[in-house]
Amino acid sequence: MTVTAIPDLAESGDVVETDAGLRQAGSRCPECRAMASPPVPRCVECAAPTRRVPLADRGTLYAFTTVRVSSSAQTPYTIGYVDLDDGVRVLTGVADPETATVDCRVIVEVAADGSRLARPLTGEDADQ
Numbered sequence: 699m700t701v702t703a704i705p706d707l708a709e710s711g712d713v714v715e716t717d718a719g720l721r722q723a724g725s726r727c728p729e730c731r732a733m734a735s736p737p738v739p740r741c742v743e744c745a746a747p748t749r750r751v752p753l754a755d756r757g758t759l760y761a762f763t764t765v766r767v768s769s770s771a772q773t774p775y776t777i778g779y780v781d782l783d784d785g786v787r788v789l790t791g792v793a794d795p796e797t798a799t800v801d802c803r804v805i806v807e808v809a810a811d812g813s814r815l816a817r818p819l820t821g822e823d824a825d826q
């Protein structure tokens with residue numbers, strides 16, 4: 699499976715390698731359980747030191763749009779916000795935008811350079 703880099707998103711990538719593959723890095727507060735992405739050294743809610751954790755790879759597409767004019771990247775490409783299952787909202791590329799809908803379930807694929815691509819889930823995969 700190929701993950702296509704989306705302009706301006708790769709540089710924000712912070713990746714954690716897990717047994718299930720690459721995941722985007724975030725942070726979790728051990729005191730109040732607040733999550734953050736990108737990872738932060740101190741909790742934004744209570745200022746306690748945080749732990750670096752892999753973020754969920756599934757979520758719900760909150761909003762998306764297709765960019766058709768750009769002076770710096772090949773168009774068209776589609777980007778969107780995904781509300782990950784662990785409560786963090788991330789900006790990501792969107793694959794198969796013709797099948798994507800607001801509130802559809804997606805899996806977010808992460809490449810080694812940190813670029814992200816949300817792929818709409820269908821059928822039984824969408825129920826997980």
Ligand SMILES: [Zn+2]
Nearest residue numbers: 727730741744
């Ligand atoms: Zn906290």
